[in-house]
Amino acid sequence: MKNIPKELKITLEKDIPIDIGKIVKTEKSVDGSIKYLFEFKGGHTVEAVLLLMKEEEKNDEGNITQGAQYTFCVSSQVGCKVGCSFCLTAKGGFTRDLSAGEIVAQVSYLKKLNNIDEKKSVNIVYMGMGEPLDNYDNLVKAIRIISDEDGLAISTRRQTISTSGISSKIEKLGEENLGVQLAISLHAVDDELRSELIPMNKAYNIQSIIDAVKKFPIDTRKKVMFEYLVIKDKNDDISSANQLIKILDGIMAKVNLIYFNPYPGTPYERPSRNAMVKFKEQLIKKGVLCTIRESKGLDISAACGQLKEQTDANT
Ligand code: SAH
Numbered sequence: 001m002k003n004i005p006k007e008l009k010i011t012l013e014k015d016i017p018i019d020i021g022k023i024v025k026t027e028k029s030v031d032g033s034i035k036y037l038f039e040f041k042g043g044h045t046v047e048a049v050l051l052l053m054k055e056e057e058k059n060d061e062g063n064i065t066q067g068a069q070y071t072f073c074v075s076s077q078v079g080c081k082v083g084c085s086f087c088l089t090a091k092g093g094f095t096r097d098l099s100a101g102e103i104v105a106q107v108s109y110l111k112k113l114n115n116i117d118e119k120k121s122v123n124i125v126y127m128g129m130g131e132p133l134d135n136y137d138n139l140v141k142a143i144r145i146i147s148d149e150d151g152l153a154i155s156t157r158r159q160t161i162s163t164s165g166i167s168s169k170i171e172k173l174g175e176e177n178l179g180v181q182l183a184i185s186l187h188a189v190d191d192e193l194r195s196e197l198i199p200m201n202k203a204y205n206i207q208s209i210i211d212a213v214k215k216f217p218i219d220t221r222k223k224v225m226f227e228y229l230v231i232k233d234k235n236d237d238i239s240s241a242n243q244l245i246k247i248l249d250g251i252m253a254k255v256n257l258i259y260f261n262p263y264p265g266t267p268y269e270r271p272s273r274n275a276m277v278k279f280k281e282q283l284i285k286k287g288v289l290c291t292i293r294e295s296k297g298l299d300i301s302a303a304c305g306q307l308k309e310q311t312d313a314n315t
């Protein structure tokens, strides 16, 4: 724009930057997932991943009968303060919150770069780096922009917030009544083990999380997702499964079992497939919906060690 005063140009450049970050690395998986490394202000980097949930389907004439389905896994912070003992992101400590613009940018870049039609809806999971509810205001602002008809027009029902369980913020989010979906990283059925895995559990224990979830306005057609990271000989036994069933009593819940994904230096181990299947079968037998999360993009290295495991594929 040449027709605006010089001072205004300077102000705009300073206060309303449009060069919001850039992509410095891309890795493509054989299964179609693509991981992007974004660099934002200050040279800080975070990851976002495009997961191809379903490939495009064509009929014999070559016409598309069903479009591809995508899930975007988005980061909310550079690093994380929560400090979970099993998580690689935690090892790097906390650097800073992402701004609402930086959260929105991950979604709009992924859409543009993959030529996904502006009107085509995608699913968004706030499961990348960081604890979304620890960056509450920017997250809610980003969700409003992403869902606004004049923004990216992606319904809040297609957006899932994954949290390690800041109960007070879950309640606040519930009162906001945005229509977003909730995923709780539960990982343990007793407070002792949960505090070892997620130190914040000392302040927000399992009961406080369950109480907050019970107050949360859940779409009647949907369920609250409970993520359960399965670690060999820690929480992979049938009595844990039975305890989990008790804890979830009275909640429209769906459990996602996640294989612990080991990395050098961690004391924890990946559970056996047999233990996972038995755990799942026990839940299903007692009427609790449960899936085992299959890894996508396993062949692309994931710096934070967790973005590898972000799919809802059922087994
Ligand atoms: N901070 C939020 C969202 C980001 S973490 C949360 O904790 O929910 C997203 C998911 O990755 C969480 O469920 C987390 O438990 C999981 N995760 C972290 N480290 C992992 C690892 N080494 N293997 C498998 N999943 C992991």
Ligand code: SF4
Binding pocket: 080, 081, 082, 083, 084, 087, 088, 089, 090, 128, 129, 130, 131, 164
């Ligand atoms: Fe933070 Fe989530 Fe990693 Fe825990 S699992 S340290 S809350 S990113």
